[in-house]
Amino acid sequence: MVSKLYMTTFLYLVTLLFIFRTISAVRFPPAQPTTDNLDFIRTSCNATLYPDVCFTSLAGYASAVQDNPARLAKLAIGVSLSRAKYTAAYLSKLSRRAASAAVHDCVSNVGDAVDQMRGSLRQLREMNHRRPGAPAFRFQMSNVQTWMSAALTDEETCTDGITEEMEDGETKTAICDRVGDVKRFTSNALALVNTYANNGA
Numbered sequence: 001m002v003s004k005l006y007m008t009t010f011l012y013l014v015t016l017l018f019i020f021r022t023i024s025a026v027r028f029p030p031a032q033p034t035t036d037n038l039d040f041i042r043t044s045c046n047a048t049l050y051p052d053v054c055f056t057s058l059a060g061y062a063s064a065v066q067d068n069p070a071r072l073a074k075l076a077i078g079v080s081l082s083r084a085k086y087t088a089a090y091l092s093k094l095s096r097r098a099a100s101a102a103v104h105d106c107v108s109n110v111g112d113a114v115d116q117m118r119g120s121l122r123q124l125r126e127m128n129h130r131r132p133g134a135p136a137f138r139f140q141m142s143n144v145q146t147w148m149s150a151a152l153t154d155e156e157t158c159t160d161g162i163t164e165e166m167e168d169g170e171t172k173t174a175i176c177d178r179v180g181d182v183k184r185f186t187s188n189a190l191a192l193v194n195t196y197a198n199n200g201a
Contacts, residue, residue: 037062044072048191050184057185069196074124076189077148081117083185084151087178088114094171102165106175109158113186116151120144120193141197148190155183 041062045054057079058065058072065071088110095103123144127137159179166172 037066040067041065041072044069044192044195045188047195048188050188053184054188054192057188069192069199070124070127073144073189073193073196074121076185076192077117077121077124080151080182080185080189081114081121083182084110084114084117084155087182090178091175094175098171100166102161103171103175105161106158106179109154109161110179110182113151113154113182116147116154117186117189120147120151123147138197141193144193145190145197148186148193152183152186152190155179155186159183 038059041058042051042055045051045058048054054076058075061075065075088107091103091107091110095107120143123140127140159176162172162175162179166175
């Protein structure tokens with residue numbers, strides 16, 4: 001009788017353990033963005049030159065951004081930086097095959113843009129505890145604006161050189177398309193940075 005009781009208890013505990021392990025293994029989906037969070041991103045993106053590109057690329061992060069312009073600016077720079085690094089790698093690989101000064105210059109230009117965006121993102125991350133409107137905030141935001149503007153100029157220099165110096169063809173089109181894509185993301189990021197700087201000043 002006692003042995004049977006022990007066996008029943010043992011089976012009961014094993015069953016409970018199995019149930020708890022099964023429940024703990026379930027991955028719950030991330031919180032869905034609220035309408036207010038999406039509206040904040042949509043409204044912010046309307047101040048950019050490419051609002052559709054802006055909203056499409058940032059809406060998936062609405063729950064993390066909420067209605068925080070600093071987070072939105074950092075996110076926009078991060079997305080632009082990611083596109084720029086991908087394009088820089090593509091151009092670097094292309095430059096090994098293409099004996100074109102314009103392509104080599106473009107590699108350098110986009111590489112500089114990547115560095116500028118990294119500097120901007122690093123500066124914004126260091127500003128987490130800065131009070132908007134304080135002199136230090138305005139000075140550091142000015143640095144971020146300058147670097148993002150320089151990144152966009154570097155990208156434009158790349159496409160200008162390719163347009164002027166390369167013969168028409170698939171390579172020219174591919175470069176202009178890819179760098180043009182990065183320019184749109186960088187332009188949007190700069191616009192969101194400017195909004196944050198102006199509203200926080």
